[in-house]
Amino acid sequence: MAGSTTAERGERQQQSSGPPPARRVRPPRLRTIIILAVALVLLGAGGVWVLYGSNWLRVERVTVSGTRVLTPEQVREAADVPVGSPLVSVDTDAIESRLKRKLPRIDVVDVGRSWPDGIGLKVTERTPVLIVRKGGNFVEVDGEGVRFATVSVAPKGVPALELTPSSSDSAAASLRRFGEDRLVREAVRVADAVPAAVARDTRTVKVRSYDDISLELADGRTVDWGSSEKGAAKARTLAALMKASPGARHFDVSVPTAPASAGS
Template identity: 70%
Template sequence: MAGPTTAERGERQKLESGSPRLRRLRRLRMLIILLITVVLVTAAALWLLYGSSWLRTEKVSVSGVRVLTDRQVRDAADVAVGSPLISIDTDAIEARLRRKLPRIDSVDVVRSWPHGIGLKVTERTPVLILKNTGNGGKYIEVDAKGVRFATVSAAPRGVPALELAVSGKSKAAVLRRFPVDRLVREAVGVAGDIPAAVRRDTRIVKVRSYDSISLELGGGRSVEWGSGEKGRAKARTLTALMKAAPGARHFDVSAPIAPASSGS
C-alpha cells in the first residue's frame, strides 16, 4: 500500500498543530494560568509573613553585655513583641539602642526565624577615666575613640585617670589651638601605645599641652612621653630603658632616639 503523499502529510501536521489562532489562544491560556499562580503564591507568602500567627515576634535575646544588663538592653530596644517578624525595623532598633545607651559601641540586630530578634551588643571599653568634679566626685569613662560615654561612681580597676593639667598664662592659647576634646584624644592615643606591662602600673595620664604628656606610675615613678607622635617607637624605647635601668624613678622617651632615665 502506498504511503501518504506530501500534501496529505502537510494537511495532517496542520490539523495536529492547529491554526495560528488556536496556538495564540493556547499561549494566552498558559500565560493566564502562570499569572494566577504567581498572584496566589505571592498572596500566600504575604499572608504568611504579615497576616498569620506563625512568624510573629515572640522573644528578644541579648548577647555580648558586660556592664549593661539584658533587661536594660531589651527595654531600650523597645521591640514590638507580637508584631510580624518581617515588619521589625532593625535599623531603628540599632539607632534607638545607641541613642539611649551610650555605653554601646555597636549592636547587630538580627531576625532569628521564626519568632526571635537577636541583639548582639559590643560595649565600649574605658581606656581612661576623667574625674567629674562637678558631679559629686564621680568619674567619666573614656573609650579608645576618645568618646566620653558613661559616668560611674567608682573608678574601674586598672584604668588610668586622665588629668588635664593645662595651666598658666598659656592656658587660653593652648585650649584655642587644641580644644579639650583634642587633648583627650591625644591622651587616649598615648594610653593605647603604652606597653602592656607599664599600662598595668599606670595611675595617671597627665596632659599639660598637646606635646607635653606624662605618665605617673605606681611607686612614685614617672614617664615623660611628650606628644602622641611616634607612640610605638616610644613604647619600645621605654621597655628597653626600664630593663636597662630597673632602679630609675624617671624615664624620658619624648625623643625616642635619645631617651634618658634618672633617679634611683
C-alpha cells in the first residue's frame, strides 16, 4: 500500500492541531488611564480659563443697528452691556428685557454675541400710525394700539386720533363696555384699512363709540366709517364712491352695501 503524500500528511497535521489560538487583547494599563484622565481635566480647565479667565474673549465693543428715531448711544446706554466681562457670561435675555423696559419705542431687539469680543444689538422701532394730542405734546400709537412715546413735534403724515364720546347713552355704554384702550385699537384698525390714496389725505380719526368712527381729510371732506369691521369691503366701496362722486364732501360707508355721498 502506497504511503500518504506530503500534502495529505500536512492536512492531517493541521486538522489535529486545530485553529490557531486567538490573540489576547490586553486592557489599557492603569498608568495610561490616569494620563488620559489628567489630559482631559487639563484640557477642560484650559477651555474654561480661556472663556472666563483670559483677556482674549471679553466684551470690548457694542454695535447698534436698525435705529431710526433713537440714536445708537441711547440704545447702548439703556442696554448697559457689562463691558470687560467674559463674552460667554453676558446675559443676552436680560439685555433684551432692559432695552424694552427703558425704551418702549423698541418693538423687537436681537441681542447676539459677536466673537471674539463684541455684542450686537439689532433693534426694530415701532412705527406710529396715529398720534394723540396731550397738552402741547403728542403721544405716538403703533399698529397694535400701543402708546409708546411722547414727542413735542407731531411726526409728518400721521393722522391725529380724537376720542370724543358723544353724550348719547349708547356712546357712554360703548365706552364703558369696551374701554378706551379697545377703542384706540379699533381706530388703529380703521387707519390700517383706509385706501392708500385716502390715508395720505387723512388728518383725523374720530372715535365717538365702537361703531361710530369717522375720518376728516385734509381738504375738509369727511367719511363715516362706522365700526372697524368689514374694513376691506369699506375700503373698496370708499374708493369707488369717491371716483363716482368726485365733487362730494361727505361719504358714508358704514354699511358698505348701501354707501352714500352728499354735498358738492
